[in-house]
Amino acid sequence: MIIQIKPDRVGSPEVAELCAFYETHPTEADGATLVITSGSVKGLDPKFLNLAERVHVTDGDMQLSDKRWLEGRSSTVNGLTVGDGTTTAMIAGPCAVEDREQIEKTADFLVGLGVKLFRAGAYKPRTSPYSFQGLGLEGLKILREVCDARGLAVVTEVRDATHAAEVLELADVAQIGAKAMYDHGVLKACGDSRKTILLKRGFGTTLKEFVQAAEFILSRGNPNVMLCERGIRTFETGTRFTLDLCGVAYVKEKTNLPVILDPSHAMGYRYGVSDLARACTAMGVDGLLIEVHPTPDKAKSDAAQQLTFEMFQALWESLPPVAAAVGRRIA
């Protein structure tokens, strides 16, 4: 239940009493002072009714992200508004920052096509300690400089809480990866920022938990959260993961959050990415996250799934009519 406190009662002893009653505390979010309780489905206790400007009762932990609380949310990055229902935004770039030349080459290619949002990871959340772990802060700086020089926005990942501040300072969009999705240190840092957060679903994460992670950020006052479906882990190993478009239908129906799709990680192989990207576009989603690399076979991570420039260009050119068929444009 969300209790929106009347502006003139904010800070009053009755609000403190209300918080004690529900064992919680007030939050500043969505332009108001809110008191949010978990799983209170009975509605506000009558003795507190005079404190409330609005009461929104939900039956679970989908609260600030609930479409019935707020119809829609959108974020504007680099002049591009993501989540207003008119656009499918392209976020493209290599898996990882490997060196300046690779980033410049890819950025030049993408700027040439008209792409506005550039992705690449500086802190790589590799499972094995013996794999390439990313260039860290040095990579982040390369990314910032190369993108600044070309008018591209930087979308990059926070791997863990120890460097969250760096990423939140230097990136335009901070991505929380699938493996960091439950990390309270990261979620809190992102909730205390006002940067746009691209929250990826963990590969073993239910839709309910996915939305709860977004609530962590929203309830700390950052309204700029976008959900990203990137494939879940199932018994099928013929592909890397299983892209969950049924889950996308679910979050589109129930939540107010923009939805971005990452077919590259889901598929794990170049050959299916473009078909999947067109399918995602026809679902009417707010963005696509696509990996592209100058020489994918030599990439230090995700070599099998990154598109070549040629493949990416063919995909890019095929998307506008698909988007148009569902009333959107590609940007």
Add this chain to the structure above:
Amino acid sequence: MIIQIKPDRVGSPEVAELCAFYETHPTEADGATLVITSGSVKGLDPKFLNLAERVHVTDGDMQLSDKRWLEGRSSTVNGLTVGDGTTTAMIAGPCAVEDREQIEKTADFLVGLGVKLFRAGAYKPRTSPYSFQGLGLEGLKILREVCDARGLAVVTEVRDATHAAEVLELADVAQIGAKAMYDHGVLKACGDSRKTILLKRGFGTTLKEFVQAAEFILSRGNPNVMLCERGIRTFETGTRFTLDLCGVAYVKEKTNLPVILDPSHAMGYRYGVSDLARACTAMGVDGLLIEVHPTPDKAKSDAAQQLTFEMFQALWESLPPVAAAVGRRIA
């Protein structure tokens, strides 16, 4: 490995020797006499080379369905060719035959829109013995009569081996459901027929096993097999199943079989079906299987997921531009 026997050596003692050597037997399929072995990746033993018109070595159990053996397969049903790359065929109708009036109403509605393939189940594979089990042969006859009167093709399910003959006689397309996919009795009956077979993937079935079930049918000489992805079972229970479009990319890339998508069963809820159907269409698939019912809320099975006539019509009208965007037409 597939060894295509030279026509003039068919029936010779050397072929018997070859079969004994590989512990297998000859098959009539794809217009020739074939000897198929499992997992022989070394190529044909030199002593048998003079028997072979063509040798196709595969590294697994994808043999007759392998795109490198035969580029593509298609089936023509009711004048409509499914699988030739030009068309996405609509197969629509209610989950189950409940009574003649319900079938007539739905058939009239669909014929009016221009749909050519009608689906409904007479033998329902219900998990609980205490649920509606379908009308059986009586339902099958209603289906046949109603469709004959309207020029619709009948697509209906074989539940188990005890009534396979009935379905194969009366249907235009025999559907093997997700729960019957491993049933040797059903697979053999379908392989010995020449009717078109719509083979659904089991919800716990790997892509490899899915293709192996198709091989059962192909290797008995029936080339008319279509694969149907209908959602797999994963940890996510917010939706009924998880539609595996990564798996669809896999079978499109590797096999020669037409691919049909069933978003209704995957989603389990009306609200997401149309979005998913458009996504499937943009993948460039050969057909869609959509459940529609005159009064879904009163349906005896799958009440939550069947579309109303209004929803179906809106979907139907939205599909042509999506199909056109990927070079196909809806039929």
Add this chain to the structure above:
Amino acid sequence: MIIQIKPDRVGSPEVAELCAFYETHPTEADGATLVITSGSVKGLDPKFLNLAERVHVTDGDMQLSDKRWLEGRSSTVNGLTVGDGTTTAMIAGPCAVEDREQIEKTADFLVGLGVKLFRAGAYKPRTSPYSFQGLGLEGLKILREVCDARGLAVVTEVRDATHAAEVLELADVAQIGAKAMYDHGVLKACGDSRKTILLKRGFGTTLKEFVQAAEFILSRGNPNVMLCERGIRTFETGTRFTLDLCGVAYVKEKTNLPVILDPSHAMGYRYGVSDLARACTAMGVDGLLIEVHPTPDKAKSDAAQQLTFEMFQALWESLPPVAAAVGRRIA
């Protein structure tokens, strides 16, 4: 809901009226005439109260298998009672009947140790059409003869409905395999028999569906059903399947059915089978199903998971203290 009809009202027009009201029909099971309805949680309509000897209301499809309907069920096979809480029965033998000598050798070995229940498959439900499919009726006869000569009971599998009658005639225990678990043809044949049925859980099957399949058999009047957990399919592929002991705890708590564990198929590798078999025994289960073969590496199926005679003997000798620690004996 189960409505047990008073003996003197069986066949009366009021019972017909009751059945029409609940859209169902009477069943002979557990020594009485029962009318079973799905999901009627409100209790019997008052107008029918005088027809009922006993009414049992459940909230789902666990009805005849519900522990609150009947405390426990057991089956006696070859003089051994399985399911009475005192014994963990060993069912052992090779995956498949390959030839008479292999069966004789294994049977001699197992009889020598004191094992009473012998398992081997004659109809193999292989996924690939190009793999060994079993010897069929010939294998079944070998099995029967070899076991008869040694006082062993025959436990063997029904693959599909086309040969259910043969297996039900010749076996002592008919096994329904994981892939046949939803097969109405097989379930009905087994329900109409009075042989003991070993029902394996499908690898993609929920506990609820597993119990529903048992209800199919019980509701046709055969009370001799045993559940067998053999591993479910999960994202983990380092082992063949994942043995679900949490699920075993669930069925032990809620159902009245004997529970048999098959660690061989779950593990898929010889090395873990004995450890798992001891774990299962310490759970307090009613039986173990273990694959053992004279020369596992040469087996025509399941070569990696069958135990050697030496491994089996070591396991067999280690089990009595484990069973004793939980108040059971091995038989």
Add this chain to the structure above:
Amino acid sequence: MIIQIKPDRVGSPEVAELCAFYETHPTEADGATLVITSGSVKGLDPKFLNLAERVHVTDGDMQLSDKRWLEGRSSTVNGLTVGDGTTTAMIAGPCAVEDREQIEKTADFLVGLGVKLFRAGAYKPRTSPYSFQGLGLEGLKILREVCDARGLAVVTEVRDATHAAEVLELADVAQIGAKAMYDHGVLKACGDSRKTILLKRGFGTTLKEFVQAAEFILSRGNPNVMLCERGIRTFETGTRFTLDLCGVAYVKEKTNLPVILDPSHAMGYRYGVSDLARACTAMGVDGLLIEVHPTPDKAKSDAAQQLTFEMFQALWESLPPVAAAVGRRIA
């Protein structure tokens, strides 16, 4: 591949050359200077042979945890050695520190039985921001004081990198929870400590990734790592998770790490925990992690699964004969 550098060559320019060649750096672990490479299966390049005391070639990322590198590892906590094959250690306590009284009560009860390792969480990794998040540092101090007064060791969780230092200072065993298993910040802090680390498997984590997370810690020089299986997420929702004993067989066979089992989280319901704990014991594992609470129904987290004192005592008394049957003792 692990290359153990000869003591007299440590720090030499040739070692730097070797590291450059394999794109890696030296590590101090297992009492030596090691150079570890990922996936180098060809063996050491001959030109470096004179640098190596020992070379261990593996085919994956299981390196320092590989049983063929080091036969076994064990950790001594509170005078109890875990992992030497003689003992199954009991680690018990409530899910969370709720207040001093609850911790004292539980500690008194467990000390009375002879338990030596006490678990409770101060930093709770709750999925919802609206649930109880733990008492944090205050809880950690309560835990330390209560345990110190009774001679109990403290086992408690690191939730994220922001408080890793606190936990590593105050706990005897730092637990990395299922949701933090991929957190580089946490893994690095634990690897740089020499405290014993109880690493829980993520519920969506493969065995391979699980072992890789242990490698993160081992390769930073901390040899005191114990693996904890606590249930994986599968399609089955009748129980909270699915305890993966096949996976336990796998890690027992292949790795040198002690294995602890947590049946409480896997089951999610009190009723099955004791049966599962006995099963785990009969597998021959190195420890059990069991949740117990003075008044479980009133617990602020995991209310359904914590045992009552009575249930725990009955379990505790039932374990010695099970352990004895597999050559171990409970401690």
